[in-house]
Amino acid sequence: MTNPTSNVAYETHEHDVLVIGAGGAGLRAAIEASALGLKVGLVCKSLLGKAHTVMAEGGCAASMGYVDSADGWKTHFKDTMHGGKFLNNFRMAQLHAQEAPERIRELERWGAVFDRTPDGKISQRPFGGHTYRRLCHVGDHTGLEIIRTLQDKGVHSGLDVYMEATITDLLKDGDRVSGAFGYWRESGRFVVFKAKAVILATGGIGRAYKITSNSWEYSGDGDAMAYRAGAELMDMEFIQFHPTGMVWPNGVRGLLVTEAVRGEGGRLYNALGERFMEKVDPKRMELSTRDIVSKAINKEVKEGRGSPHGGVFLDISHRGAEYILKKLPGMYRQLLEFADVDITKGPMEIGPTTHYTMGGVRVEAESTMTKVPGLFAAGEVAAGMHGANRLGGNSLSDLLVFGRRAGLGAYEYIKANNPSTNLSEEVIAAAAKRVTKCFDSDSGENPYTIHKELQDMMQAKVGIVRTEAELHEAIEALKGFRARVANVSVTGSRQFNPGWHLAIELENMLTCAEAVARCALQRTESRGGHTREDHPEYHPHWSTVNSVASQDQDGSMNVGEIPLLPMPEELKALCEGEVGIPKPAA
């Protein structure tokens, strides 16, 4: 229909709950909300089943205790808090540790087929920062197993799935969220969703960086839309650089080498053949946490002990071809086919790659609701669960635990408030204008050029190791990027036009990039996924606060800090002592 006042044509769909993003968190949220009797719409930017969850390799952490019977939620909680350097929302870490095993059992009931122990239970493998062998897995393609299981469950749950639709703005009725505006990728036509509650499950912001294991979808849409709608972004300075991305050959640069390679016994060497992790974390060695391993690799390279292409060596060949083919079949094939590297015979050349966004939208632990009534966030787009550094394997379990809780939270919210869903035609018209103005500009730049330069800048100035001077330069540079993006030109039609899609996403990437840079500048210490060369140690003040960024009335970004939630004594007691070291893979 064409609205006479705004002259913007769009179709409208009405749901109780709109879920934006169809990875693990979005699917799990949609399944839960639907099971509670709500009418659910699920929007995916890609085809169903292609979301980033599919790339998760190593496993899903849950203290089933099938391999190490001493494991339990309390140890998982402790490991997660230590891994997050105690900036985690303790309540999220607690709920996650307590509920992850049931989420795994539920997946099994829905048809997931995990690798088995010799006595017929789910097998669990060791991973960095986990005291016990804890990661339920399927070879090295656990994410695929989980997303396919949820997808197949979802299609029989009565969901309305909108594939290849991109949401560009959240819509509000007063203070509450009441829907969302977007377009069909295929036709470029606009679509408006009316909803009593909206769940964001849009993943992270890794496309703002040059060397990344993230797909094009990771442009921080959820973070930026929530920010514009009045929610807070928290802990944005904490970016996980996964230690083992391929650095060579160029065609696979950034390609992720699963942590399972180290979980299964892989060793790291510098150019001198030294196992340099001995100097850094002699107890846990290669199974130290990701932040520590990444920084250690960075140091080796900086001090001239790197591999020929600026990384270090990762070697699993001592485990033998038969074992590697069984436990890491995807990795073996992928590297042989993509890179001519036979991991059963020799080492890989690896280095840190942008992998995961610990920060995101600030949420309340139980319900996952943001500061904006009716707006929920789960999975990578939400902050708090992982603190300053995420443990491998805690992402898949996070998606399941908090995806379910988001569906439940939306249900409770709707039941308690029965919110109205009035939408403003003016706001819809403005949302349409914002995303189409790039077609009117013919003097601006190609979005691809701006994107590439943004990635180079973020990699160089807001990367693994940061300084005050470089962060100032980055913030200054972002102002320039903002002006260029405001004037970006797009050619062609609105029908499946990737240049147009990128032009819209660039604005979201800029918002996220600015939040990362400003929070990184504010935090004058080094912790987890945030390293300051000029402030290399922990600082007592910064161990008591989270960073927050929110939008000011005039559109500028406010950055500040908020005290951590006080942790109850009995949970503090659980965190005492060091994190244990897992036994080798069975």
Add this chain to the structure above:
Amino acid sequence: MACSHPTNAPHPKANSASTTIKGGTKAVAEGTVATFSVYRGTAESGEMKTYQVPVAEGMVVLDAVHHMQANDAPDLAARWNCKAAKCGSCSAEINGKPSLMCKTRMDALPLDEPITITPMKAFPVLKDLVTDVSWNYRVNERITPFTPKSDDTDNWTLYQEDVERVQEFRKCIECFLCQDVCHVIRNHDKKNDFYGPRFMVRLASLDMHPLDTVDRLQAIKEEAGVGFCNITKCCTEVCPEHIHITDNAIIPLKERVADRYFDPIGKLKGALGLNKSRK
């Protein structure tokens, strides 16, 4: 039986059902420029357009498409997500061969003639390299989901050897290349009669799950149309996950159907109500 199509596949076949794997071996000389001929257009009208792309070591065809988008054709429509052969989005036909663009290395292609990239032929073109694959999703919805004997998973005992064949099928990344290459769908457009290799694999993963309780043979025979497959194994050849689609999924399903419906003793048992789906 040999796979006789698609045509124009001058480069060595991608890894087939065997476990031998070889990467590309030719080094590409510095400064080499590849010529691509890419389908641009919609279902109604379109043409092959030419693009020049500098070749870098280790480059794949998807890198070349990204280069075209960034430099020459910002509105060139192509699907991709992971660029690591894990999501199955970037399916297309490269020199006529159904392939993942992220997995096809430039050094495995002859560079002395233009490399053609066309959309999957078995599905309607939406724009450029993007096709309408929604039929596959509709087929998937028709399959009865996994229905276990009990919900008490703590007391489930499943040995690795019991689940191994199901795990092989569950490696499918839904790239739909097997659907694209299948004669029944590609040449005869029997989409109403045959679910295609992808969903034979899914049906097999359910039928062979040790704890599934649904008798699926009737559906496999009738709605899914397993009989339409004439075992040319083209699907197996193009599968980027190296799933033995024909040997391990389709042929066993055909045998189960034959045992039930065409074997005289099976038919008798059926008449007496003694049949159970073999697990």
